[in-house]
Amino acid sequence: MVDYEVIVLTGSLGFATTFDNIYIKLVGLNGSSKRKCLWSSMPSFYSGAVSRFTVTCPVSLGELLLIEVDKEHRLLLPDMSWYAAKVEVTSPEGDTYHFPIYQWITNSDVHRFKEGEGNCCKTVSSQSLSRKKQSSSQVQSAGRAGEATASLLLGKRGNCTLFVEPVLTHYEIDADVQEDHELQNWIKEIFEHGFLSNNNSGIPQKFTTKNEMVKFVTMVIFTCSAQHSAVNSGQYDFGGWMPNSPTSLQLPPPTTKETATEKTMLNTFPSVNTTVHAMATLWLLSKESSDRVLLGHFPEEHFTDKFPRKKIMEFQEELQRLSAEIKTRNKDLDLPYTYLDPKVIENSVSI
Known part of the structure; x- marks a missing residue:
């Protein structure tokens, strides 16, 4: 028998607490654990809590790929939503796996979270599991980090793909993009549910080339951060x-x-x-939001791999240089333009 140490962190948001039963299942390359209730004699899932549990398996599961989490209502107690922050699992071999969640769990459905991504998925194929830290996870890394925005703001640095492309290095050829089912489902869902399958919206139904994907990710990043600041903040x-x-x-x-x-x-x-x-x-x-998160800052730890973390640090340094340059330029203006200073741009739309 081998033991896995499981640490569950509940978010610090208001009403994040739940008294419902929380269950977890570990899924690895060599098998999966049984569904286990994370029970304790003391309340474990209150706002800001860090709770430790042990999951025992007959043999090692190998490299962990994902966890399954679900919530079950306790009789005689109110059915409460739960804001899960993340789960950390230490294997018997001493390896630590990080599973960012950062979302509300409101029902009894099984929620699956991949290691290092924080991306909830309904179904997971063996092929997509084997590529868990490649493919679409890197699209999400680019989107959250907003690397493209710096080059969009710094015209002298050239075109806006300077930061997006390095993050998406896994996609070496167009076929890699076409064969990533999670990536294709992502853009398909945006087209069908976000734009109601409107062929005149300009939103692609699928990605056929790497350049097409990079262009779309860049557009999303810029629109939600820099462009929104430019059109909204000066109203x-x-x-x-x-x-x-x-x-x-x-x-x-x-x-x-x-x-x-x-x-x-x-x-x-x-x-x-x-x-x-x-x-x-x-x-x-x-008005600035009281809970705003500025461009390049990520209080939620969605990233565990060294490469995206390195790119975030480089992005933050680039934003600091840009901010200093904008402040210097504004000193000589009768009417300073401040709305594209990274010090006032938020990561995303927040009204």
Whole structure:
């Protein structure tokens, strides 16, 4: 018999606690463990908890590929959702495996999480398991790290693929992209459910080349971070002065120049009540979120491999240089442009 040490970390979010039974199953190259209830005489899955358990198997499972986690309601207790942060498993050989989760588990379904990815999957084939740290996991690494954004902001560095391509090094030829079923299902789901299978949306239904994939990942990163900051963050600065962007007009705008007077302008502008509501809306849209996460910072530990962690560090250093350059440039401007300073750009849309 061999023992696996299992450490379960519950997130520190509000209402992350559950008193339901939590079950785990370890899946390795050489087999899997039995489904085990992670039971303790003391509450184990409260907000911020770090709980230790032992899973015993007849023989070693070999390299661990994934874990299966599910939640079972306890009678006489409220059925509570659980925010799982991550699971760490130490094998009898002394190897430690990291399974990032960072999501709510709300039902009794079995949730599968791959080592080092934090990507929940419904079905896992033996082929996809054997490539667990390659293929689509590296697309997710590129997406979360946002490596492409630095080159998009730094025009002098050239095109935006400078950082995306190195992260996706596993895809050596176009056939690697075409044969990655998880990657193809990812873009198919975006096309079908995100864009309702609209052929005119510009979103591909599948990836046929590596360049196509790199372009799409780059577009997603840039749109959710830098572009959103550019179009959103300055709304109150420029729209808060109502004449710059009145939300409504009570009279038609003049059709000839130099015919408008102060009286006609005041009669045309929206009422004070309407203006106040518009200003409040713009202020809320432009306001920094209290829980914001700046570009290049990742409080959730989704990455365990050395390569993506190295690329994140390089990305952060590049952002620091860019921020310093923007601040220097802004010193000589009567109206500084700050919305593409990495110090104010968030990793993703947060309103």
